[in-house]
Each structure stands twice: as C-alpha cells, then as structure tokens.
Amino acid sequence: MPYSIGLIPGDGIGTEVIPEGVRVLEALAAWFGFDLQITDYPYSCAYYLEHGTMMPEAAFEALKQHDAILLGAVGDPRRVPDHVSLRGLLVPLRQRFDLYINLRPARPLPGLPTPLKGNPAFDIVFVRENSEGEYAGAGGRLRQGTPDEVALQTTVFTRKGVERAVRYAFDLAIKRQKRLANATKSNAMQYAFVMWDEVVAEVAREYPDVEVTRYHADALAAMLVRDPTRLDVVVASNLIGDLLTDLAGALQGSLGLPASANLNPERTYPSLFEPVHGSAPDIAGQGIANPIATYWAVGLMLEFLGEAAAARALMQAVEAVTAEGRVLTPDLGGTARTGEVTRAVLEKLEE
C-alpha cells in the first residue's frame, strides 16, 4: 500500500520548501522501495482571501484519510492577521486531530557554526503539549475599543491532557539519557502550572530511573543559552514549548534548520510534520529559503511511518552536505539557492 500524504504548502516560503521536501521524499521512495500517493491542498492565506476561511470544514474529513500531513508555513501578515491564519489552520488541525505531542529535536548539524561559544554538541528533544494550555483558545474581549477594554486569554490544563504529554516525555527520556527537564512558571501562575508540576511529580514515581529537574521556564531559557549540553528531554506547555523551541532553533544556527512532528501517538488521526519556521515574508519569492527544516520534517515523518532506514539515510545526507559547507543558503552564511541544496542532498544520497 502506498503511503498517503497530504501536502499543505501554505504561505510564503512554505510554497518554496515543500516541493523540495517532496523531491527528496520521492527519491527516497524509489531507493527504499515504498510507494507514495501525494495530494496537494491549497489552504493558505490566499485561500482565505478568496473563500473567507483558511480551510473549509470538509478539509478535515479529506485530510483525515491520509497517513501523514506535511505542512509548509502559515502566515501572510500584510494581508491576513497572524492570529486569523494560525488559528484558522495549524491550531485547529492540532486540536481536531488530537495532535497532542509536538516533538522538536534540537542539535547542531555538523560543520555549521552556532551562536554559542565553542559550538557545544547539545542534543535535546522538546516535548511540547500541543492541544490545550495557553493555546486552548479560551477567552474573550469586553468593551472592545473603549478605554475600559478587557482582554482575557485563559490557560486550560486538563489533568488528562497534561498527564498524556508528560507520560510521553518520560517514555522518551527512558530511551535516551534518562534526564527530564520540566519547564513551567509555577511561581507566578499558581493554578495551571502548579497542577502541571504535581502531575509531573506523580508520573515521576512510575519512572524511578529518570532524573527529573523542575525549572522555571525563564531559568531554563537562560540555561539553554549558557549550557544546553545539560539538557536531554524537555517537557513544556504549549506556549512555553513554542518559545523555548524557537530559541533552541536559533542556537542550532538558524531557524531554517529545525523541524517538528505534531503527533497523535495512538494513530487515530494522521500526524502532521512541519518545519518550525514560519512563512518568512521578508525572503519569500527569492528562492533562497533554507529547505533543511523541511527535509528534517520529512525525516521525522518517515520515522513515524516506519521507514527508519530512509529517515536515517536522509539525515546522513543532509549532515554530509552541512559538514562540507559548500552548498548552504544565506541564513547559514552561504549563497546557495533552495533547489541547489536539494541537488546536493540527492547527490549525497546517491553516493
């Protein structure tokens, strides 16, 4: 049976990097002997401007039929407010398909300089709760546009929602260095994060071999910059995970590198894979977007689909290209164009 993949290139550089991801995916399918059935979806800000919605209700039913979804980027802030585009596409997909784990590996790639002194070899996986928390969408605005305006945005943690994310993080930590960092802000937010910390402490009793450290998220951000090698698996809420993983991406050397897997571990729904970066309107249309985050997203997708050998081969080829340092896009100090990086990776795959 072919793997059925739904593609949502989205906006800006999403439309430039997703075709590159498909090129490497198709090459890997030929080399590793699996079949693909790829369906393209137009959901984006351009679709919104034409139809008044980022994606129609029927799209959920159509996308549900796929084994996995590969998404580029969402956002065209000059034409559509960012909260309309993000909350009209990516966030509802995460919530409707119960993609409650957002998994983001962060490690520097060979040969690429990082902003950190001595280029330390950190290797972290972030587990971000992806279905509720600060992005639950609960809240409202009162007396809008008046001097007495009030805006409320409520963090929603359910015990079940926190526990399943935390348990996933422990299961991952036990397979790695057995160290789990729990990032909250429970000194300032005495309800939601205190319950989160309690759940972590309860689940920890089932994993006596995992060393758990509780951090305030601001202190963890400082530690990420000072000495990221001390971290192994980090578990965090939706907002805190979003912020920490962009910081970690910058520490890798460019936001053009990291990818994330939005997982429904039970496989009731298709999981969704994406580069961490956004639509980058400042460089869109120039053909210089870094496609590595998209290759990495393809690698995470292949691993999830059970094609671990293909995923490994892809990342080895990417790392061989970065180690040589000849074919790099401008965000990494090079002059290569997006398609040239794909050609270099395909050449490495052929070697």
Ligand code: GGG
């Ligand atoms: N690659 C998808 C994308 O456009 N991400 C931009 C973004 O703002 N993401 C926020 C999030 O991951 O919650």
